Amino acid sequence: MPDVDPALVDRAAALASRGDRVVLGIVGEPGAGKTTVALGLIDALRARGVPVAWLPMDGFHLGDRSLDELGLRARKGAIETFDGWGYLATLRRVIAEASHPVYVPGFERTLEQPIAADRVIPSGPALIVTEGNYLLDDAEPWSLVREVAVEVWYADVPDDVRRARLVDRHVEFGKSRADAEAWVATVDEPNAARIRARRHTADVIVDVPS
Structure with a gap:
């Protein structure tokens, strides 16, 4: 896992001292390296003895059956293919319910499905x-995430690097290269444009190593 800028680790540790439960969001375009930043930060904080937990937004993908019923499977990854209200409710829950464990969903890429x-x-x-694509979006319920998170950081990487990573990822998980390139162009890139339009509202821009 790449090292995270110590200044960012310092900043996150300071946020953690604000209360018993504090939410830090990491947002970015598809393929920007959000998970890399999140996990690197978590490792660095744990090394300092800071209690930290990970809540990925990917667990709130709608399952394929729901996507099929809604006619959205061909847009998987777009904002309307997530359970935004469920994600917001879970963020609020983990803040309010610190006295006992809270189980949250994850996402299995080999299956391309959320796991309860x-x-x-x-x-x-x-x-x-918590990390995901739409933490800065101005449509409800996503706009309400800013009421829960003390800060949201934006993971940034050059577009050519990001797109190449996306194509490689789609190939790794089963698409042909031609299908992967088509998916990036027609699905991932419109999503990226929507996310990029809110970049200016982030508290911190994190330059992800390419």
């Missing part, structure tokens, strides 16, 4: 690091 209760937020104080 795949991760646990332990009881007690913790900085909750």
Whole structure:
């Protein structure tokens, strides 16, 4: 896992000291390296003894059956293919319910499906690091995430690097290269444009190593 800028680790540790449960969001375009930043930050904080937990937004993908019923499977990853209200409710829950573990969904890329209760937020104080595409979006319920998160950081990487990573990821998980390139162009890039339009509202821009 790449090292995270120590100044960012310092900043996150300071946020963690604000209360028993504090949420830090990490947002970025598809392929920007949000998960890399989140996990690197979590490792660095744990090395300093800071209690920290991870709550990925990917667990709130709608499952394929729901997407098929809604006619949205061909747009998987777009904002309307997530359970935004469920994600917001879970963020609020982990803040309010620190006295016991809270189980939250994860996402299995080999299946391309959310997995219920795949991760646990332990009881007690913790900085909750959450990452995903739409944490800065101005449409409800996503706009309400800013009422929960003390800060939202934007993971930034050059577009050519990001697109190449996306194509490689789609190939790794089963698409042909031609299909992967088509998916990036027709699905991922419109999503990226929507996310990029809110970049200016982030508290911190994190330059992700390319």
